Amino acid sequence: MFTIGEFSIITRLPVKTLRYYHDEGILMPDYIDEDSGYRYYRESSARRAAVIALLRGMNFPIAEIRVILSEFTEDAQMVDILLSQREKIESAIGRFKTINASIDAIVREIRSNEMNAEKYSYNIEEKILEDMIFAGKRFKGKYSDVGGVFGTAARSIGKWIAGKPMSLYHDGEYREGDADIEAGFPVSKTVRTPDLECRILPGGRAVTLMHRGPYEKLGPGYTKILAHLETKGLSMDLPTREVYHKGPGVFFRGNPNNYLTEIQIPVKQD
Amino acid sequence: MFTIGEFSIITRLPVKTLRYYHDEGILMPDYIDEDSGYRYYRESSARRAAVIALLRGMNFPIAEIRVILSEFTEDAQMVDILLSQREKIESAIGRFKTINASIDAIVREIRSNEMNAEKYSYNIEEKILEDMIFAGKRFKGKYSDVGGVFGTAARSIGKWIAGKPMSLYHDGEYREGDADIEAGFPVSKTVRTPDLECRILPGGRAVTLMHRGPYEKLGPGYTKILAHLETKGLSMDLPTREVYHKGPGVFFRGNPNNYLTEIQIPVKQD
């Protein structure tokens, strides 16, 4: 007979655990001194303890171990229960893998945003824009209203989105509260939704400027780009565009000083 | 402003959970009525709630979420912490895979024991035994001592085990308490351990008998096989062997009436 401390060394189970297994009734001491309450174990109980430890190592809950130990007598009966436990663990693995996949997706998105921030220059450039299919909503309102449109639009056409959010401005001037705005996304194919309208947005020659900073400070960017048009003797075509390369992040508002917005002014062809 | 019930619908988080997040200080209501204690939330808090739900979905503990939400303002800072979380999850996956591997191993063992029970005939046979590498411990004691040796041996050479547990008897007679016994396993390569000795066990011609039943009833088996040797004019070589095809199971003692033991008596070559 061993005291609980000795038995703990034999079985490599903590004393607390042995007492807990006693309370749970899955591993009873072989003798309990009635006066002192001391637990004593026979060496033969070590086998049962080892079986319990083995089953716990396979993530079997105590309650299930109790049933197994009381109702089963042969290994052959264990096969089914082992395999069903295996499946439970397998499905837990599946859940974890899903989590990791979504972490990967978010990390990729964050990184691509960062890379874009490095990639672009802040000088005025001339570009040839490609034709694209554009799904957007046209409304009259404030410039700050576009954010909300992106949220709802992204939910309804999510999987067809083929580029960064954009807005088109159909006024040739700055307007306070009733600007004529079209906000949406480039899409990979024409989609039909109740809210959005799909159309082909023609490309062509354009002058562009990358702006880093909060949206309220876009003004000087427009000043600079319009000055450029003037010196080159080019004239602006409508609608003008803004492409939001980096805005509020997936998790947080982010730092508006790092927002990255591309102003695109189409040039009238002669 | 929404009541907690409305906000619960918006965020798809149970009311109880919202109250818990309030207690934990990671999602405070935007206003609390001082008289009634009612919590009220602004719609803008839904974004924070979504972030919390997302992080919880990635298994981040509440305490970590609290730190993240209070100290981080940009997505870029999240990359490291997301990747470290990814690693934690990956290692949990690893642990689960290990568990499943050991379940597989045990299921295989149980099944092979079952199959052996069907496969073997119970008559006396003559066989040619192959040479094998044998890792065992030689000691003097009782026949019933071999069980303990298998347990400790299996733990130390576990992955190299290449066959059923065996014992070799170096006495030419039955001995009560000081039999000269060697107990161990066939192994796939020579292994070096403090307890066990490895050697090549030479094969050769042998007479064998499969015995079903408890170890105490092996006696008649020996009687039968020795009588067979005599009638054939063969003489016994040492050590004799017992191969334990099926004994006490991984989990349970099993039914001793189903134990399956093969007696192998090597035959002296002229």
Added chain:
DNA sequence: TCTTGACTCTCCCCCTGCTGGAGGCCCCAC
């Protein structure tokens, strides 16, 4: 025989991230 120090006992709280329930207010509509 006494003392000392190591063990052991029971009992209670703590961990995580909620969930359920009891008992009691509060709000709104009819």
Added chain:
DNA sequence: GTGGGGCCTCCAGCAGGGGGAGAGTCAAGA
């Protein structure tokens, strides 16, 4: 003013133990 549903706080419980207090026990040495 009344009913019914919503909301409040507080308490308990889950799984599998871990940590620690305060008290009793055991065995060896002086």
